[in-house]
Amino acid sequence: MTVRVRIAPSPTGNLHIGTARTAVFNWLFARHHGGQFIIRIEDTDEARSRPEYTQNILDGLSWLGLTWDEGPIFQSKRLELYRQAIQKLLDQGLAYYCYTSAEELQEMREAQKARKEAPRYDNRHRHLTPEQKAAFEAEGRKPVIRFMIDDDREVVWNDLVRGKLTWRASDLGGDMVIARASEENAIGQPLYNLAVVVDDIDMQISHVIRGEDHIANTAKQILLYEALEATVPEFSHTPLILNTQGQKLSKRDGVTSISEFQEMGFIAPAMGNYMALLGWSPPDATQEIFTLEGAAEQFSFERVNKAGAKFDWAKLDWLNSQYLHQMDAPQLLELLIPYWQAAGLEFDPVSDRSWLEQLAALIGASLTRLPEAVDMSRIFFTDSVEFSEEAAQRLQAEGASQVLQGILDAINDLPQLSADEAGQIIKKVTKEQKVKKGLIMRSLRAALTGDVHGPDLIESWVILHQQGRDKIRLQQALIHTPTA
Ligand code: GLU
Numbered sequence: 001m002t003v004r005v006r007i008a009p010s011p012t013g014n015l016h017i018g019t020a021r022t023a024v025f026n027w028l029f030a031r032h033h034g035g036q037f038i039i040r041i042e043d044t045d046e047a048r049s050r051p052e053y054t055q056n057i058l059d060g061l062s063w064l065g066l067t068w069d070e071g072p073i074f075q076s077k078r079l080e081l082y083r084q085a086i087q088k089l090l091d092q093g094l095a096y097y098c099y100t101s102a103e104e105l106q107e108m109r110e111a112q113k114a115r116k117e118a119p120r121y122d123n124r125h126r127h128l129t130p131e132q133k134a135a136f137e138a139e140g141r142k143p144v145i146r147f148m149i150d151d152d153r154e155v156v157w158n159d160l161v162r163g164k165l166t167w168r169a170s171d172l173g174g175d176m177v178i179a180r181a182s183e184e185n186a187i188g189q190p191l192y193n194l195a196v197v198v199d200d201i202d203m204q205i206s207h208v209i210r211g212e213d214h215i216a217n218t219a220k221q222i223l224l225y226e227a228l229e230a231t232v233p234e235f236s237h238t239p240l241i242l243n244t245q246g247q248k249l250s251k252r253d254g255v256t257s258i259s260e261f262q263e264m265g266f267i268a269p270a271m272g273n274y275m276a277l278l279g280w281s282p283p284d285a286t287q288e289i290f291t292l293e294g295a296a297e298q299f300s301f302e303r304v305n306k307a308g309a310k311f312d313w314a315k316l317d318w319l320n321s322q323y324l325h326q327m328d329a330p331q332l333l334e335l336l337i338p339y340w341q342a343a344g345l346e347f348d349p350v351s352d353r354s355w356l357e358q359l360a361a362l363i364g365a366s367l368t369r370l371p372e373a374v375d376m377s378r379i380f381f382t383d384s385v386e387f388s389e390e391a392a393q394r395l396q397a398e399g400a401s402q403v404l405q406g407i408l409d410a411i412n413d414l415p416q417l418s419a420d421e422a423g424q425i426i427k428k429v430t431k432e433q434k435v436k437k438g439l440i441m442r443s444l445r446a447a448l449t450g451d452v453h454g455p456d457l458i459e460s461w462v463i464l465h466q467q468g469r470d471k472i473r474l475q476q477a478l479i480h481t482p483t484a
Contacts, residue, residue, distance in 0.1 A: 003030055023066050
C-alpha cells in the first residue's frame with residue numbers, strides 16, 4: 001500500500017504549533033514509508049478563512065522543511081465534488097432535508113437538559129412527508145441536510161496510537177448536519193466532516209493522522225465512509241500539546257503560532273526537533289538532538305505517547321542553543337544579519353564580512369535565541385563605548401594607564417592582529433612593566449568593551465582591531481585613567 005497522508009489546516013489563523021506538530025508527524029510517517037505528504041487547505045468557511053493565513057501556514061511549513069508532494073489543494077475549489085457526494089447520500093435515502101428551526105433546536109436542548117440527558121438532535125425530520133415539507137417551505141424555512149446515524153451501531157477502529165477505540169453511535173449527537181441551510185432541493189455549504197471524508201477518499205489518503213480532539217469526528221466520519229462505500233483509512237490520533245498546568249495549549253498561553261516562534265529567534269531545525277519530541281521519542285530515548293530526516297528513518301506510531309505532551313520552554317531554549325552553538329559561522333551570520341539590521345547597527349554585509357563572521361563565531365557559543373545577538377554584539381558596531389560604573393572603576397586601578405599605553409604603542413602601526421599576536425603583546429607588556437597579567441586583562445576588557453564581563457577578550461580584541469576600534473577605545477580609556 002502506498003502511504004498517502006495529509007495535513008488539512010483551516011486558514012482561520014496563523015500556523016498553530018499544534019497543527020505544525022501534526023504536520024511533523026504526518027511528514028515523518030510519509031518519509032519513513034517513502035509515501036506522499038499532501039497539503040489541503042480547508043477553506044470552506046468563507047467568513048473566517050483568509051488568504052494571508054494560508055500564506056502564513058504554507059510559509060511556516062516550508063520554513064520547518066516539511067516539503068510536500070501535492071497541493072496546496074483548496075476545498076473552496078472542490079465544492080462540486082462535495083455536492084455530488086451529498087446528492088448521492090440524498091438519493092440513497094441516507095441523508096435528508098431537515099427544517100427544524102433554531103428555536104425548536106433550543107427547546108429540544110432545554111428539555112434534554114431538564115431530563116439530564118446529553119444534548120442531541122432527536123431525528124424528528126427523518127421521515128417528513130412531501131406535505132410536511134411543503135408546509136415548512138411555505139413558512140419560509142430553509143433546510144439543512146442531515147446524514148442519518150443509526151443509534152444502534154457501534155463504531156470501532158484500531159487507532160495507531162490509542163489502540164482499539166469504540167464509540168456508540170448513540171453518543172454522536174443524533175443525525176448530523178452535513179450541509180448548511182439553502183433553498184429546497186438545493187445543497188448549501190458542505191460542513192467539515194463531509195468535506196474531509198470526500199477529500200480523503202478522492203485523494204486516496206491511506207492514514208489520517210490528526211490531533212486527538214478529532215476522535216469523535218472520526219467515529220462520524222467512519223459512518224460516512226461506509227455510506228459512500230469507500231475504504232476506511234487507518235487513523236492515528238496524536239496527543240494534544242498542553243500548557244504547564246496540563247491544559248490544552250491555547251492562545252491564552254501567549255505564543256502559539258510558528259511565525260511567532262520564528263520571530264522570537266528559534267531556528268527551524270531546533271523547532272522541528274522539538275516538535276517531534278512533543279509526543280514522540282526515538283528508539284534510543286536518550287537521543288534528543290536529531291534532524292527531521294534522521295527522525296523519519298526511525299519514526300513509528302508505536303513510540304508516540306497517548307498522554308498529552310507538556311510544552312516546555314526550557315527544553316526548547318536548550319535545543320535552540322545546541323543548534324546555534326554548533327552552527328558554522330557563515331551560516332549563523334546569515335541568520336544574525338537581519339537582527340543587527342533591524343536594530344539599526346551599522347555595517348556593510350559584504351566588505352565587513354570577515355569580522356562579522358568572526359563575531360558570529362564569538363557570540364554563537366553563548367546564544368540561546370537569535371535576538372540576544374543584538375545586545376551581545378552592539379559594542380562591535382560603534383567606534384566608542386560607554387563605560388559601565390565597574391569598568392570605569394577598573395580604569396582607575398594603579399598601573400592601568402601604563403599597561404593600556406603599552407598596548408596602544410604595540411598596536412599603533414599594526415595593520416593586522418591575530419589572536420597569537422594579541423597574546424604576545426600581552427606577554428610583552430606584562431614583562432616590560434613587571435605587572436600581573438590579571439591587571440592587563442581587566443584593564444584591557446574595561447577599555448575595549450566598556451564592561452567587566454563579556455565574550456572572550458582576545459577574540460573580541462581581534463575583531464575590534466580590524467576596524468581600528470581598539471585604538472580609538474584605548475585612547476578614550478586613557479583619558480579616564482589617572483596618569484602616573
Ligand atoms: N481542518 C481540520 C483542522 O484544522 C482538519 C482536521 C483533519 O485533519 O481532519 O482541525
